[in-house]
Amino acid sequence: MSSQDAQSLSPAAVPIRLTINGTERRLQVEPWTTLLDLLREQEGLTGSKKGCDHGQCGACTVLIDGKRANSCLVLAVVKDGAEITTIEGLGQPGNLHPMQEAFIEHDAFQCGYCTPGQICSAVALVQEGRAHTREEIREYMSGNICRCGAYTNIVDAIEDVLGQSSTLREAAE
Amino acid sequence: MKRFDYVRANDVGEAVAALAASPAARIIAGGTNLVDLMKYDVETPERVIDINRLPLNTIEATESGGLKIGALVSNADLAYDSRIAERYPLLSSALLAGASPQLRNLATTGGNLLQRTRCYYFYDTGTPCNKREPGSGCPAIEGVNRIHAILGTSDQCIATHPSDMCVAMAALDAKVHVIGPGGERTIAFEDFHRLPGDMPEKDTNLQPGDLITAVELPAEDFTAHHSYLKLRDRQSYAFALVSVAAALKIEDGRITQARLALGGVAHKPWRDTEAEAMLKNSTPGVASFSAAAAKVLETARGYGENSFKIDLARRAIVRTLKQAADGTPQSQTDKRIR
Known part of the structure; x- marks a missing residue:
């Protein structure tokens, strides 16, 4: 945050501490600032997208303390102390997360606007361990809308990563 | 979003005191509905009291053999809790029929009770709405x-x-634990939400300064015969047009206990104890289920576009009771209705 931005905050701003993509950040936030706006506007992490801004599309999905959540419906101030992971924290060019690799491999997007939310959600879906079939992947991804309709390839990508992780689990047993 | 004062309560006492000091304040827990409504200026609280630090996020056994669910337990944690999934599968199923995984991670038990209607006019501040602006019209x-x-x-x-x-909780005969300026009390689920009458601005019978602390499920569970069927315009992540929660006990081919509640059809979860009484002692089958459905819908009235719901509800009740009786509850992932 630049000093100019800090000065433009209202006196109602309160100090909070967030761990964002592994880095501890001490921040001043106005209570009406959503986590999504904080990430995008104050922290410059524009990977998380503002689609509907009303919890209906999932483009803003991030991981809060490891769980997927719509960051547009979360006031940042209530998450004081939380660990936030955004798409930027999952992987970077040259060092992609397996889910990012799978989305590329399966061409699981067209315009790409919903993709960061889809990938954060899909990473959580794998960690939750409740989806085992294509039907279940679709159900547990229903909170992420893709207006281009890349759903078939999104399910392919997730199925691929699920297969890899179950293979890994079997190998470890 | 309008600006507001933010107050963080560190324990129940602080929250109750903060509410007493400003009864018009709004409580924030998960925020999935409140923040949405604040973005539309439907809710414009001057003060928001954050209760996320309160120790209300556990599920505990009660002395009477039931479970007491803290108000801050998330919808996801509740649905997947092994005790809930095993003893109250109807509740797990209803929770998993709602919203999306992301929203279920945020949304809380207390907040779910207090969520507001999704009526288009209620949300649109450019139109009249008696619930949003009493006296302005519907x-x-x-x-x-x-x-x-x-x-x-x-x-x-x-x-x-x-x-x-809430539809499942109504069918399960839950109780809501509340603390307010006058101390603690419990409210029967049936009495928690209210019908619109001439005060549609009031969704519940909570009094100013009340804070929900828990929802209690009685010991009586329905593990063998239950189903939650939700019918909607798309198969996931949509509100119910009609939903039905059914729970039965069947002994020697007769229904000995019946619970029946509907969602998406009224200003409150619509439990019908008269229809339940008709089902009791009857033989499970289309005849008794149809009679119960007719009883539930005896006073139903359509308003034009929603008139289809009357027949839809009739058929949904019969189907859900059949699923419950057969021991084949509706799956919330395999959407085929059998």
């Missing part, structure tokens, strides 16, 4: 009302309560 009655109520309506409001969780 354009839904003669307007766009495909999603609106068919039971218990008034000439001032035909909004529905949108929850799935």
Whole structure:
């Protein structure tokens, strides 16, 4: 945050501490600032997208303390102390997360606007361990809308990563 | 979003004191509905009290053999809790029929009870709405009302309560634990939400300064015969047009205990104890299920676009009771209705 931005905050701003993509950040936030706006506007992490801004599309999905959540419906101030992971924290060019690799491999997007939310959600879906079939992947991804309709390839990508992780689990047993 | 004072309560006492000091304040827990409404200026609280630090996020056994669910337990944690999934599968199923995985991670038990209607006019501050602005009128009655109520309506409001969780809790005969300026008390689920009448601005019978602390499930569970069937415009991540929670006990081919509640049809989760009484001692089958459905819908009234709900509800009740009786509850991932 630049000093100019800090000065433009209202006196109602309160100090909070967030761990964002592994880095501890001490921040001043106005209570009406959503986590999504904080990430995008104050922290410059524009990977998380503002689609509907009303919890209906999932483009803003991030991981809060490891769980997927719509960051547009979360006031940042209530998450004081939380660990936030955004798409930027999952992987970077040259060092992609397996889910990012799978989305590329399966061409699981067209315009790409919903993709960061889809990938954060899909990473959580794998960690939750409740989806085992294509039907279940679709159900547990229903909170992420893709207006281009890349759903078939999104399910392919997730199925691929699920297969890899179950293979890994079997190998470890 | 309008600006507001933010107060963080560190324990129940602080929250109750903060509410007593400003009864018009709004409590924030998960925020999934409140923040949404604040973005539309439907809710414009001057003060928001954050209760996320309160120790209300556990599920504990009660002395009477039931479970007490803290108000801050998330919808996801509740649905997947092994005790809930094993003993109250109807509740798990209803929770998993609602919203999306992301929203279920945020949304809380107490907040789900207090979520507001998704009536288009309630959300649109450019139109009148008796619930949002008492006395301004209800354009839904003669307007766009495909999603609106068919039971218990008034000439001032035909909004529905949108929850799935609450429909199961109504069927399970839950109790709501509340703490307010006068101390602690419990409210029977039936008495928690209210019909619109001439005060549609009031969704519940909570009093100013009340804070929900828990929902208690009685010991009586329905593990063998239950089903939650939710019918909607798309198969996931949509509010119910009609939903039905059914729970039965069947001994020697006769129903010995019946619970029946509907969602998406009224201003509150619509439990019908008279229909339950008709089912009791009957033989499970289309005849008794149809009679119960007819009883539930005896006073149903359509408003045009939503008139289809009457027949839809009739058939949904029969189907859900059949699923419950057969021991084949509706799957919330395999959407085929059998």
